[in-house]
Amino acid sequence: MTTIPTQARVVIIGGGIVGCSVAYHLTKLGWRDVVLLERKQLTSGTTWHAAGLIGQLRSSANMTRLAKYTADLYRGLEAETGLATGMRTVGSISVALTPERREELYRNASMARAFGVPVEELSPSEVKDRYPHMNIEGVTAGVWLPTDGQGDPANIALALAKGARAKGAQIVEGVKVTGIGMAGGLARSVDWQMGEERGSITCEHVVNCAGMWGREVGQMAGVTVPLQACEHFYIVTEPVPGLTQMPVLRVPDECAYYKEDAGKYLLGAFEPKAKPWGMNGIPEGFCFDQLPEDFDHFEPILERAVHRLPVLAEAGIHTFFNGPESFTPDVAYNLGQSPEVANFWVAAGFNSIGIQSAGGAGMALAAWMDTGEKPFDLGDVDVARNQPFQRNRRYLAARATESLGLLYADHFPYRQKTTARGIRRSPFHAQLAAAGAVFGEAGGWERPAYYSDPANPVPYSHGWGRQPWFASSAAEHAAIRAGVGAYDMSSFGKIRVEGAEAEAFLNHVCGADLSVPVGRIVYTQFLNSHGGIEADVTVTRLSETVFLVVTPAVTRPRDQAWLRRHLGEWRATIADVTAGEGALAIMGPRARELLALVSPDDFSNAAHPFGHAREVEIGMGLARAHRVSYVGELGWEIYVSSDMAGHVLETVLEAGADLGLRLVGMHAVDSCRIEKAFRHFGHDITSEDHILEAGLGFAVRTQKADFIGRDAVLRKREAGLSRRMVQLRLTDPEPLLYHNEPVLRDGRIVGHVTSGNYGHHLGGAIGMAYVPCEEEQPEALLASSYEIEVAGRRFAAIASLAPLYDPRSERMKA
Structure with a gap:
């Protein structure tokens, strides 16, 4: 009779190919006391009937890296374990x-x-x-x-299991997990049942590899694992x-x-x-x-x-x-450390590519567990990207009708899901919809993508070329550059950090100096120990003990988890207050003029300089005006409690009519930000992109007390940069850039576009990219000839280290 241990370093739940891969890679790293529990038999859920396709090209560089690792691993498994894997390179x-x-x-x-x-x-x-x-x-x-292949899924999984056993893992079949014991916010034990026998394993880590049972296993620990x-x-x-x-x-x-x-x-x-x-x-x-x-x-x-x-x-x-x-709702698998429970890990929801993903996913998760840090950027599949509401079963069933088909649908840029929509709406939503907003979705939030005439709407079409809404977005872009535009940014995450030691805590987590007067806004990053960027945020000091961290909409759960994990003994609290306030950005050369019409407050440079926030009156309500900009123009972000948001929007729209105020969608916001070379988190800057190589060294203050990543910043300054982020503009005005297009320097591929959009003001497509620069001066870097390859054709590009639009930021600070 099988003896199940009463304690282990890690318990892996699920004996499909992914669970076996995690066990294999943990033992390969020297982990002992690895226990895998399988409710029935290994591979009996999904693995056994998978088609066994082993493709290598994925949607990003790191996902491709994982897929290539998988193929290489499978080719060597038979020699290592003696089990035939059926691996063939057939192309x-x-x-x-x-x-x-x-x-x-x-x-x-x-x-x-x-x-x-x-x-x-x-x-x-x-x-x-x-x-x-x-x-x-x-x-x-x-x-x-030519290097794609196919294999026998069940035998590959059994080979991984045999390799894990050979290095000491205990794999037990016929054991159902019935619960997870929680204490102090951590998973402390796994309860199990085998026939009539019941027991519990105390452990340091739990890994959810339960496949289509993954949502329910996550619920046992209070962890969101959306899959259907x-x-x-x-x-x-x-x-x-x-x-x-x-x-x-x-x-x-x-x-x-x-x-x-x-x-x-x-x-x-x-x-x-x-x-x-x-x-x-x-x-x-x-x-x-x-x-x-x-x-x-x-x-x-x-x-x-x-x-x-x-x-x-x-x-x-x-x-x-x-x-x-x-x-999963976005057709990307769930991998990594859960944001809710620090020692609960997830590898589940593989969207029919589990066989070609399992080797790399197991390797990456094991490395993450072993060191406590991601081995490289995994943002595409990080389980922390998920929003809590996405565990709702009705939502998952509705979205699943679409998500399976999206694997073979056209992968158009900006493609929007059509199912399970309208769940999260800003307090401005109804008014913006009446004004002609056409909505996209981010993290479940409905956000205006662009505007069209309500009487003659332009539908949200998709394709690789200029779509019918392209002209609308261009006009919105022009309004921000030459007049005044307003856009809804209520979906951006808002995290309140409060307490006697809130300042000291944030100085430990953030690269910038947060010891600033009340009302100051600080642009900063959360860094990891390698100097990589874990979050890109603004932090506003609201009082001596209260700070507001503003993050991108989809990263709020992850960023809040990062703060919570590093809180330690600091006397501070962390709370999500996103839904409590609407946020309306008013941007453009006439922004000050518009605000003067709706508020008795002084918005001059002297009274309200760039990088400051304060309470203001708007209409008959109260709001907080933050003078910052993500579009490269004079402007303010107006934060207003949700109950007064409708009134503030009405007041602004009425006053703005005579100034030519235009409502603006997120497409125009993105095209403006890329002209200004502002980085986009998750594309241009990630956890493996060093802050100095990203060109954000101005946001770091190494003179202050120790902070996470400080040593890595100092080391990089001493050693010099091995690559630099550049902004590129195509000289031909016709092609469009999105992301991942190859960048060529003097005829040789040296990188790829990390994010792209059309620069309506600059008159051509703009891309951001990292370019190698070993021991090179900026002059030599920029003296080279650059091209970008788009669908097999090469187009000349102009490279710049400084923003191509308003390099001195004079317009924002006017």
């Missing part, structure tokens, strides 16, 4: 049937070159040469990735005569993928409207189970597949499979 072909998909594939090919992934663009005839079974009718282009199981379909044919090894084939415009295996075809689908499953709980006995067939749901996919691969018409169906897989 993959993705084809386009529309001009839009062709643009996406070619942009992806450019991105692959920037990330060091071998790639080749294919014409339709070249697709036919590499995949002779394919009917290329309607094919506009293809992309060939959906039905996922594929068929396996009878043997096809003459069928030999073939690349993996993806035809996303037909929602289909094809894998050859042992002379048979596996045809899988990511249909546009998915079928959520298990909303009322997963059956207790679920183990290697299939769901009922739904041929009517799959039939449209199959009809197109027979047309695309005519050999299927003669092949009988051996297996019609329907099994559940878990999907």
Whole structure:
């Protein structure tokens, strides 16, 4: 009989490929007392029926790094463990049937070159040469990735489990986790049941690798893990005569993928409207189970597949499979340290790419647990990005109908979800909607993306080129630059830090000096021990003991968790007050003129200089005016309690009518900020980007008392920079930049665009990028010739270290 220990260093919950990978990598780092508990049998949830595709190109450099690691790991597992993994490097072909998909594939090919992934663009005839079974009718282009592969998911997981056992991990099957014991805000024990036997394991860490049970396991510890199981379909044919090894084939415009295996075809689908499953709980006995067939749901996919691969018409169906897989609201998996419980870790919700992600995800999570810091930026998948409301089951079921299909939908920039919308609204929402706001979503918040005439609305369309709303956004951009614009920033996170030692605590966490007079606003970052940027915020001193930290909307939970984890013995409290205030930004050369019409207060430079906040009267209400700017113009952010927000907006709109006030959406805000070279957190600056290399050394005060990251800043100053962030403007006004486009210096790829948008005032697309600069002076760096590759074409670019727009910030401080 298996003996379950009563204590362990770490308990991993879930024995799919991800849980086995975490156990394998922790033991590889020397961890002992590693216990993995599996409710039934290893791989019995989702892993056993996965298609086993091993792709390497992902949506960002670090996600690609993880995928490449996964492929390399699997290639060596068989030699290490003696278990066959079925790993074969067969390559993959993705084809386009529309001009839009062709643009996406070619942009992806450019991105692959920037990330060091071998790639080749294919014409339709070249697709036919590499995949002779394919009917290329309607094919506009293809992309060939020679290093992609496929493997046997169950055997890969069992090989990882064997490797973990060999290094001391204890893996116990048939054990259901029934609860997690909490004390002092930490997970202290894991309760279990095996048959009639019950017990508990005290532990230092808990890892949730429970797959489609991940949400429920998270709830045991009060941790948000938003994911929803959906039905996922594929068929396996009878043997096809003459069928030999073939690349993996993806035809996303037909929602289909094809894998050859042992002379048979596996045809899988990511249909546009998915079928959520298990909303009322997963059956207790679920183990290697299939769901009922739904041929009517799959039939449209199959009809197109027979047309695309005519050999299927003669092949009988051996297996019609329907099994559940878990999907997240934003189709990115959940990985990392939970924001609610410091010793509760998550690796779950892999959106049907668990096999190709598991190796890298296990490696990254194990390294994070081992050192206490992320090994590199994982913001794309960090579980701390999730908002608490997203654990709502009705929300998850509604969003899941869309999220599965998004895997093969066109990955257009700014693409908005259409399901589960309207959940979080600012106090200005109804008034802005009546004024013609067209809303996008961020962290569940409805935010105006741009404005159109309510009587003749311009819908939120998506594509790679200029969309119908592009002109509206350009006009809003012009209003900020030449007149006055107002935009809703209520969604930005607001964290109140209060207490006798609030100043000392924030000086420990922040790179800048927070020992400032009441009313001062400080732009600063939270740094990690490597000098990387964990948060990009403003901190306003409201009183001797009260500070307001303002963060991007989607990072508020993560930033608040960072503060809470470093609070220690400091006498201070931390509270989310985001919903308590609306925030209206009034920006542009005529902002002072407008505020003079709505307030008796003095907004002159002498009375209200840049970087200061104070209480003001607006209309018949009270507000707090912060003189800062994210768009590079004179302006104020007006913070007003939610009960008076509607009145303040009415007052501003009425007074602004004669000044040409224009309501502005977030597209224009972003295009203005990139002209000013303001960094965007999560793209231009992340946890692995050193603050000095990001060009933000002005926001650090190493002269003050010790703070997190200070030593790393001093070391970098002594050693010198190895790369620098530059701003790039295309000289051709037509191409558009978004992100991840390769940057070439003197004809050689040296980096990629971290964020991009169109500079309407500067007359061309703008991108931010890091460029290597070993022992180079700025003059030499800028003297080079720069190009940016867009969908396979190279365009000349002008590089600058100083902002191309208003480099001395004279307009903001006017």
